[in-house]
Amino acid sequence: xxxxxxxxxxxxxxxxxxTLRKEDGPQSTRVIVGMATCxxxxxxxxxxxxxxxxxxxxxLENVSVTxxxxxxxxxxxxxxxxxxxGEEKVTYVKMTPEMMEKxxxxxxxxxxxxxxxxxxxxxxxxAAN
Amino acid sequence: xxELSLYVLDIVQNSVTxxxxxxxxGLEESGGDLTFTxxxxxxxxxxxxxxxxxxxxxTTRTTRKVGLGLPFLKQLAEQTGGSLxxxxxxxxxxxxxxxxxxxxxxxxxxxxxxxxxTTLVQxxxxxxxxxxxxxGGGDYSLDTDELREALGGDVPLNHxxxxxxxxxxxxxxxxNL
Numbered sequence: 001x002x003x004x005x006x007x008x009x010x011x012x013x014x015x016x017x018x019t020l021r022k023e024d025g026p027q028s029t030r031v032i033v034g035m036a037t038c039x040x041x042x043x044x045x046x047x048x049x050x051x052x053x054x055x056x057x058x059x060l061e062n063v064s065v066t067x068x069x070x071x072x073x074x075x076x077x078x079x080x081x082x083x084x085x086g087e088e089k090v091t092y093v094k095m096t097p098e099m100m101e102k103x104x105x106x107x108x109x110x111x112x113x114x115x116x117x118x119x120x121x122x123x124x125x126x127a128a129n
Numbered sequence: 130x131x132e133l134s135l136y137v138l139d140i141v142q143n144s145v146t147x148x149x150x151x152x153x154x155g156l157e158e159s160g161g162d163l164t165f166t167x168x169x170x171x172x173x174x175x176x177x178x179x180x181x182x183x184x185x186x187x188t189t190r191t192t193r194k195v196g197l198g199l200p201f202l203k204q205l206a207e208q209t210g211g212s213l214x215x216x217x218x219x220x221x222x223x224x225x226x227x228x229x230x231x232x233x234x235x236x237x238x239x240x241x242x243x244x245x246x247t248t249l250v251q252x253x254x255x256x257x258x259x260x261x262x263x264x265g266g267g268d269y270s271l272d273t274d275e276l277r278e279a280l281g282g283d284v285p286l287n288h289x290x291x292x293x294x295x296x297x298x299x300x301x302x303x304x305n306l
Contacts, residue, residue, distance in 0.1 A: 002294060007291065010284070010288070011279070011281055018284070035248070035252065037196075037197050037198045040138055041135070045135065045138060046241075049296070052247075056292070
């Protein structure tokens with residue numbers, strides 16, 4: 001069974017990493033998942049879980065995963081935005097956990113935007129409201 | 130929505146939006162009834178807002194005019210032979226109680242309860258959540274203040290490694306219910 005003891009071990013490890021991050025880490029990248037009723041109904045929860053799991057597994061120190069409300073294009077949910085320092089915001093649409101894993105590997109780790117998942121690929125032309 | 134745990138996730142977000150600092154969530158089965166409760170200490174609702182909270186054309190958002198969370202939950206409760214009740218006091222908080230017919234044919238599966246708990250804590254690491262579960266002869270509860278204490282205040286509850294631990298903790302406890 002999982003115990004609070006394990007949590008104390010996680011604490012020790014995390015504290016060491018946080019010290020490193022404060023000292024020499026670059027600015028962090030934010031992965032933002034829309035979690036309003038529309039996002040949840042469309043499958044955002046496992047997408048968020050996949051992002052958290054990848055960040056933990058790959059030990060990505062400078063990536064934060066956060067939630068937001070309705071981004072405004074409910075028909076394209078689940079929607080994930082990636083905000084990397086010094087780069088334009090990238091909006092990924094109709095996401096699945098598998099697509100999220102690829103975005104973490106390609107965009108976050110290798111710095112290559114996964115163009116075919118972006119809102120621009122889904123709806124070319126002026127972005128719909 | 131296809132899982133009960135998704136409804137719970139959606140509804141508890143209302144308490145977060147209401148500025149709650151403590152949210153008590155219960156999902157307890159007894160004698161064929163499944164009772165879902167959320168009690169928060171958020172800003173509460175006026176009598177007038179409470180009166181139209183279950184109307185799909187009521188929302189506190191300013192960007193659009195529909196709010197489907199509560200109407201969806203009410204519909205689900207009623208179609209399984211249950212009911213939904215809301216109590217609220219401005220400045221004191223809101224309590225929601227939804228009763229479902231656990232064995233009704235229209236009752237959706239529980240789905241990923243651990244995913245719901247983890248997502249709530251991930252999104253609001255500073256809120257004190259308590260989760261109570263019972264069913265099938267077993268029960269367990271979780272108070273995020275206990276986790277906070279074990280983490281010593283310098284590691285946030287939304288640290289990815291903590292969330293992975295939490296997900297496994299809940300999954301194990303669900304299995305033992």
